[in-house]
Amino acid sequence: MKTLFRFIGKIVKGIWKIITFTRIALANLLFILAIAVIYFSFSQVDTKDQASVADKEPKALVLNLSGKIVEGRSFVNPMDSLTGSLLGKDMPQENVLYDIRETIRHAASDSNVSGLVLSLKRMPETNLTKLRYIAKALNEFKSSGKPIYAIGDFYNQSQYYLASYADKIYLSPDGGALLKGYSSYTLYYKTLLDNLDVNTHVFKVGTYKSAVEPFTRNNMSKPAKEAASVWLGQLWGAYVEDVARNRHIDKATLNPSMDGFISEFEQAKGDLAQLAVKLKMVDELAPHVNKRARP
Numbered sequence: 001m002k003t004l005f006r007f008i009g010k011i012v013k014g015i016w017k018i019i020t021f022t023r024i025a026l027a028n029l030l031f032i033l034a035i036a037v038i039y040f041s042f043s044q045v046d047t048k049d050q051a052s053v054a055d056k057e058p059k060a061l062v063l064n065l066s067g068k069i070v071e072g073r074s075f076v077n078p079m080d081s082l083t084g085s086l087l088g089k090d091m092p093q094e095n096v097l098y099d100i101r102e103t104i105r106h107a108a109s110d111s112n113v114s115g116l117v118l119s120l121k122r123m124p125e126t127n128l129t130k131l132r133y134i135a136k137a138l139n140e141f142k143s144s145g146k147p148i149y150a151i152g153d154f155y156n157q158s159q160y161y162l163a164s165y166a167d168k169i170y171l172s173p174d175g176g177a178l179l180k181g182y183s184s185y186t187l188y189y190k191t192l193l194d195n196l197d198v199n200t201h202v203f204k205v206g207t208y209k210s211a212v213e214p215f216t217r218n219n220m221s222k223p224a225k226e227a228a229s230v231w232l233g234q235l236w237g238a239y240v241e242d243v244a245r246n247r248h249i250d251k252a253t254l255n256p257s258m259d260g261f262i263s264e265f266e267q268a269k270g271d272l273a274q275l276a277v278k279l280k281m282v283d284e285l286a287p288h289v290n291k292r293a294r295p
């Protein structure tokens with residue numbers, strides 16, 4: 001009998017401990033929740049005060065295109081993402097083309113946005129089709145009467161194309177603008193195949209059929225050069241025409257001969273930034289200015 005009462009007592013004691021633990025846990029949770037409510041109430045008031053001050057100042061949308069521009073975001077394995085975050089590894093950054101367009105279009109109709117700043121220093125080379133797609137949205141933004149400014153340390157070819165749509169282009173005094181045109185490269189490995197004693201059987205009909213040339217040649221054939229020169233020339237011509245129209249400069253300025261470029265480079269004393277200003281490729285040289293954010 002004593003054993004039965006002892007067993008019942010243990011059960012009651014266990015239940016009482018559970019009730020006590022639950023009561024204390026709920027009290028602690030309610031206490032933490034009350035502190036959180038008080039904190040967020042004060043922080044919300046502070047945020048509203050800051051917002052009221054900030055609303056009185058003009059604001060600009062900074063479009064920082066850091067990472068390659070893609071039409072669809074690549075799939076990232078969740079485990080790879082988690083592992084990269086834990087190890088401090090930077091995951092590849094991507095900018096979806098259509099998101100960029102919608103962001104610019106929304107800013108054009110947003111009364112809180114007074115202008116657009118293109119920060120392009122981390123944008124890699126991109127094909128002209130994507131650049132023109134973004135440029136169309138930039139023109140729509142300019143038609144709203146809001147200005148566009150471009151800032152950069154050193155403009156590559158793709159960065160400068162978008163920058164040319166800005167009302168003003170600013171360049172770092174130790175920077176420059178590098179336009180190298182378009183080109184096509186192909187690997188040829190006939191000699192490698194011969195050394196490996198690999199035989200190839202190629203069937204080709206027509207003159208401009210260069211897909212099989214890497215197996216049969218060590219260099220580009222004349223017909224292949226001719227065909228590549230046509231489409232590359234058209235592509236570069238479209239680039240030059242767009243930029244020259246945007247910057248109101250002569251096309252020859254963007255497509256000089258080697259002797260002409262060397263002469264201009266020597267006159268600028270080897271300073272690419274000053275050369276860009278002289279050729280009216282940029283409007284002004286502006287050093288970095290670091291300002292502490294207002295509290």
